Amino acid sequence: MAEPGGNRRGRRSKEEILDATARVMALRGYAATTISTITAETGLPRSAIYHHFHSKGGLLSAVMARGARDFFAAMRTAHRDPPEGGSHRERMAWYLDRTAEVLAAQPDFMRLHFLLLLSDEATEAEVAEMNRRVRDEARAHIRAMISAVFTDQGPETARAVAEELDHFTLAGFDGAFLTSQADPERTVATQTARLADALVALGEATAVHHKGLSRQPS
Secondary structure, three states, rough: OOOOOHHHHHHHHHHHHHHHHHHHHHHHHHOOHHHHHHHHHHHHHHHHHHHHHOHHHHHHHHHHHHHHHHHHHHHHHHHHHHHOOOOOOHHHHHHHHHHHHHHHOOOOHHHHHHHHHHHHHHHHHHHHHHHHHHHHHHHHHHHHHHHOOOOHOOHHHHHHHHHHHHHHHHHHHHHHHHHHHOOOOOOHHHHHHHHHHHHHHHHHHHHHHHHHHHHHHO
């Protein structure tokens, strides 16, 4: 059955708005990305933007949602087929190196995420919810990664290590990315070696502690 023409046009105009918003933010920065700028860029009326997104916050959240979909899909692809065996340090380095490659390939997503975290719109419900979902999904990826690194310690211990270190690991990548933006010579990849050292040391200590607790009589 043919798709109604109105639905096709509506989807096309929505994608055009998202493309234009992402393009304007990349070229002009966050402050210059206004509804008026987007209408000038797309040739669509303001009513079309408000019809699809209701507010500037809703528009920015939608751009972020699309960027997150592509970013985390790339992360899942990068983390496929991890090496078997090897030390905790070797496995951690493999995951961090591939994560760094994704960050280097998609910097606009990270820049937008930080801009929205620090913007006036961060308190709006739509933007705040999208930021929370992005952080939650990032930590879920991190927990899966750390659990895989420490899988030789048993599933319960590996899960305990991952839950202990997910926020710290995310903070490490946040800092590494921001440092790379301030000093391009210090890429995320150049900083992952020390982050791997820190995560392995903390993870092994957490594993010992968790196993010690599990052996205590109830």
